[in-house]
Amino acid sequence: MSRPVIGITCYVEPAKFTVWEMTAALLPYMYVERVSRAGGQPVILPPAGDPATVAGRLDGLIIAGGGDIDPARYGSPPHDQTGYIRKFRDEAEFRVLRAALDAGMPFLGVCRGMQVLNVARGGTLHQHLPDIVGHSGHSPAPGTFGRIPVRLSPTLAKIYEAEEVTPAHYHHQAIDRLGDGLAVTAHADDGTIEAVELDGHPFAHAVQWHPEADEHAPVFHALVTAAARAARARRR
Template identity: 70%
Template sequence: MSAPVIGITCYVEPASFTVWNTTAALLPHAYVEHVARTGAQPVLLPPIADPAAVLPRLDALIVAGGGDIDPARYGAPRHPAASHIHGFRDEAELSLVRAALDAGLPFLGVCRGLQILNVALGGTLHQHLPDVVGHTGHSPAPGAYGRLPVQVTPGTLLAKALGTTELTPHHYHHQAIDRPGPGLTLTAHAEDGTVEAAELDSHPFALAVQWHPEMTEDTSLFQALTDATHPRRP
């Protein structure tokens, strides 16, 4: 059997490499490494991907981290702390996720990917967590990950994938789910009540986490995604 193909959404940002300074479609290599370690073939999806052209060629989809979603997408005015908003990426990823869910494609969201999933389903976001929880522990400083304990609901898809209900992962987010979209079950929380994971009840494998699983050696979430492709493949 050939390796499953897993699409990973990527950034479009100013970048510097060798002698060039230019706009680039890019992604932290840790995502690629983790997918490859599960035996799958990673493919990067820039935010111009046409769902109708791309999804039939994929066995699973990962929506990676990134900047904030335009709050107009969920009917809210923009908070002063909202940043790195790219409307073209919002549009591409929301379309891709909705089509992937409709097709029953195995799905994993990471950080922004959880927020995209929620907004795609009609949910809303807290735009600046310090206003809600009173601290900056989820994103303590630019380029610095927070480490906060997370409790996972026993018996959930997430708990089975992780093999545990307690962990202290890498956090780097100042936004989080406020009102969950219809059909979305909240499956993990930080001690301050922040939603840290969710999964879609009606889907065979659609889950997303607010933390960054690619920042550890543990590939359990990525392995669970790859394993979820097997029943779909000949």
């Protein structure tokens, strides 16, 4: 049986590799490994042209982590800690997300991906979480993951086979006002919303943490399983 094709959005940033230093479309390889190990065929989706046009060729979609969303999209002025805004990436990801959700495609949002989902549904963001929770544990230092326990709803607990997990965190923003149709599926003890799902969708989950950085990442298996199921249904 062919592997379900999982599109993963990516960064466009200056990069250095072998003898070259230039702008590159890039993605932490952990995403590729997790999707492949789960039985999916990963395909990287750069923010070029209109990625929504390829949505019909995908069986599932992941919006990956990255820089901050332009606060103008949710009607807020920028905080002085808001950064790494890439408006071209915002435009591409909001378009491909709309296409995927309209098609009922299995979807997983990771970190920034959860924020894209929330803003796309009319929600807003806390632009600098330490201002709200009084600590920097969700993003303790540049390039360093934090470890904060999160309590899971029954839906997500079924996927993780646990009521609480301590995953890798690296985010300084989080959901403020919840978007339309979203249900919270995980909280940190400080009140931060750490996961959501879209009501009425076959599989649309998003987590604020970085499951790709954890060896135990059942949410990728759940996504690939849902994508394989959807692909089989289309072929009938």
